[in-house]
Amino acid sequence: MAVKAIEWKNGHVVMLDQRLLPAKEVRRVCKDYTEVARAIRDMVIRGAPAIGVAAAMGIALGALKAKEKSFDRDIERIFHVLGKTRPTAVNLFWAMARMRKVYIAKRVLGVEAVRRFLKEEALKIYEEDISANRQLGRFGAQVLGACSNILTHCNAGALATAGYGTALGVIRAMKESGKTIHVWVDETRPFLQGSRLTAWELKKEEIPLTVVTDNMVGYLMDQGKVDAVVVGCDRIAANGDVANKIGTYVVAVLAQRHKVPFYVAGPTSSIDLNCPSGAEIPIEQRDGREISHFFGRPLAPRGVRAFNPAFDVTPHELIAAIITEKGVIRPPFSHNVRIHVAH
């Protein structure tokens, strides 16, 4: 049974609460766009493509509930609130831009029609993401074909997307093509997307995996235990620099030292040509309590400060290839990313 992080169901947005996995599988029903916004901010749902889908569905839901007499003002409010949830993943802004385009084009047809078109667009974004991931997976499986031991960081799976996944889409496609693989799963502190979410998905797929702490990657590579790295991405700059979950840069630096190819998998909706380089990508800073506390229990002495940047930037020179639904981008990225988007 396929993992579904998010669904449009009976006029509501239903999400699997990823904060509780793998211990509990609880679905949250969002009946209002503010609930969708809160779910994105609080990481009930996370992962760049999934955040994009959630924002689109949030707008569709908001439009459905917005009063006719204050419709345009309400729509602006909805866009504003959803746009403030999380700053790094560009898919949020990409999905919102698509929704705004529909809103502008269809506004003349009246409120009922706009509501219908916005919902259709949100569902289209959802469907397109799944098929993009399947396409991306096939390209990735060709690129990584000779590798058996794959390391991944964070969760770029079905849970991080509308379904199938980006980095885990590549791994799923490798398995579907009959390859025998084993996945090293970084636990990915502080939110543990690796040990909680990626391990959960891989186990369901019966793909062999081993969890390690983030600081074990150097040891693994030094021991020759990693053939390739594949990760997802939250934003790809025009020059090929990639923002992704904190710690991705560390893995990339180690991969370079150990001559392990480092691949990034993401849909073209993660590419932001308005960002010339990684330096322009905003890095979300989250509450230090995500580090100093765990299940409400303090890990550090009371009053001790923790610093919690949620992402880092991997410079393009550490990346062997970027895999999208349109194919494979190789260096020189500063030239090839633009070409790839244009075609």
Next chain:
Amino acid sequence: MAVKAIEWKNGHVVMLDQRLLPAKEVRRVCKDYTEVARAIRDMVIRGAPAIGVAAAMGIALGALKAKEKSFDRDIERIFHVLGKTRPTAVNLFWAMARMRKVYIAKRVLGVEAVRRFLKEEALKIYEEDISANRQLGRFGAQVLGACSNILTHCNAGALATAGYGTALGVIRAMKESGKTIHVWVDETRPFLQGSRLTAWELKKEEIPLTVVTDNMVGYLMDQGKVDAVVVGCDRIAANGDVANKIGTYVVAVLAQRHKVPFYVAGPTSSIDLNCPSGAEIPIEQRDGREISHFFGRPLAPRGVRAFNPAFDVTPHELIAAIITEKGVIRPPFSHNVRIHVAH
């Protein structure tokens, strides 16, 4: 008030249970050498110099309790059991070798005398470790004199030694010399020696600190937020390769990329000239449950495997200097480590 990880008190070995810090300060009284061995294995006490002291006190305690008629057989058993507790920190074997030397030299004087001499030797090892740390700290403070933002991994503090600490000894000495410093504390998964123990010690000393997850070190260095790294060590090979807590190698690789000097602090008792290089240092593999579970709560789906190497090796070419109680060892280490020990 000074932090005391271990003490000889009323004919018993008393340890602060480091598994419970910072939430609780509980002292464990070991009345038998098997309790000392279990405490070392279960990480009630940890840190290479502290493990050495614990083993020495464990032998003294065992000798005190050993029956006169089976004394020599019991002593062999005590050495055997303590020698099996943890394989990586050489200080354990170094301290045991010192104790054995006393045992052999004094055996002829009778059981009572041997017991007294073994206890005296254990206390001497304890006292010498504290003064070595203070001396080491002064040398380190000179080396790191120009640095304000220091990053450290794991805990190489008073808790990891007989007192004062190695890496934290350097930081303490910097503070005592009037410098204004701020310490970046890696949380150090899976045992969290950073956020639990180092943060606890620094807070007691009123030294400003910020906790980060291990995977944030790349981001910190990329942002220019780290002036120097100082870590402890579990074993220094003859060529200057250093085994230390898992993740140390990752920090060293990042430090090299960002031109941040990487220092190792440890007493000469951590140097093992019998190990030509890091490749010969045994790396302890611990139970995967330390990663997959937390306070008894599962972090990963049931049945998922975790791999848990407790240490890694930092090759000497990534190390700017090794600081001991005798001074500062600079490259070329393959020559200078031996010279340093000999003088």
